[in-house]
Amino acid sequence: GESVGLHLPTLSVQEGDNSIINCAYSNSASDYFIWYKQESGKGPQFIIDIRSNMDKRQGQRVTVLLNKTVKHLSLQIAATQPGDSAVYFCAELNQAGTALIFGKGTTLSVSS
Amino acid sequence: SQTIHQWPATLVQPVGSPLSLECTVEGTSNPNLYWYRQAAGRGLQLLFYSVGIGQISSEVPQNLSASRPQDRQFILSSKKLLLSDSGFYLCAWSVTGGRSNQPQHFGDGTRLSIL
Numbered sequence: 001g002e003s004v005g006l007h008l009p010t011l012s013v014q015e016g017d018n019s020i021i022n023c024a025y026s027n028s029a030s031d032y033f034i035w036y037k038q039e040s041g042k043g044p045q046f047i048i049d050i051r052s053n054m055d056k057r058q059g060q061r062v063t064v065l066l067n068k069t070v071k072h073l074s075l076q077i078a079a080t081q082p083g084d085s086a087v088y089f090c091a092e093l094n095q096a097g098t099a100l101i102f103g104k105g106t107t108l109s110v111s112s
Numbered sequence: 113s114q115t116i117h118q119w120p121a122t123l124v125q126p127v128g129s130p131l132s133l134e135c136t137v138e139g140t141s142n143p144n145l146y147w148y149r150q151a152a153g154r155g156l157q158l159l160f161y162s163v164g165i166g167q168i169s170s171e172v173p174q175n176l177s178a179s180r181p182q183d184r185q186f187i188l189s190s191k192k193l194l195l196s197d198s199g200f201y202l203c204a205w206s207v208t209g210g211r212s213n214q215p216q217h218f219g220d221g222t223r224l225s226i227l
Contacts, residue, residue: 032213043118043202043218044156051213089155093213098169099146100216102155 012109019077021106023090032093035075037086085110114139118219131190135203143205145186150200198226
């Protein structure tokens with residue numbers, strides 16, 4: 001079946017450190033993945049996406065890595081800031097290609 | 113630019129009462145529209161999606177229904193709410209396309225509490 005999960009429910013880092021949030025997916029045929037950031041009381045905010053024909057994609061302070069061999073996705077945040085504190089979700093496109101399947105989320109806490 | 117609006121932001125309803133949550137999108141035409149529910153501390157579960165006016169697909173059997181009376185309007189309804197309907201309801205849109213290899217953009221949700 002389809003499922004998306006994250007390795008750790010929480011991650012605590014110091015301001016200025018690099019953060020790595022991991023995600024495993026089960027559908028080897030998935031060809032589209034997204035990372036979202038959700039702050040308390042708000043809807044998820046799009047961060048970055050990646051298609052299966054890529055291994056890496058970079059944005060502003062964020063990098064997404066896709067390892068299709070082990071069905072693993074990660075989000076790297078450089079120079080983490082207190083404003084990065086939030087819940088981060090990975091999502092994959094479902095088999096029908098109609099909607100996204102979300103994992104349970106990792107809570108990132110950044111201390112000064 | 114595109115924007116998405118959901119209302120109300122919070123809602124407290126008694127068991128057995130009806131429900132109507134509204135979502136509208138501006139700045140785009142013929143978007144794909146979605147309703148999700150998020151239980152406390154958990155990920156998002158897709159409830160309904162729509163690729164056009166009057167076209168609704170349901171992902172899970174439940175006490176809720178959805179309608180799309182206009183291109184950029186998506187409504188989530190129930191005739192009789194259950195306690196288990198409590199949660200955070202999120203509407204989202206994406207660019208139209210057969211295979212939705214496009215990011216979905218979310219509203220700020222409605223916090224629904226059933227008493």
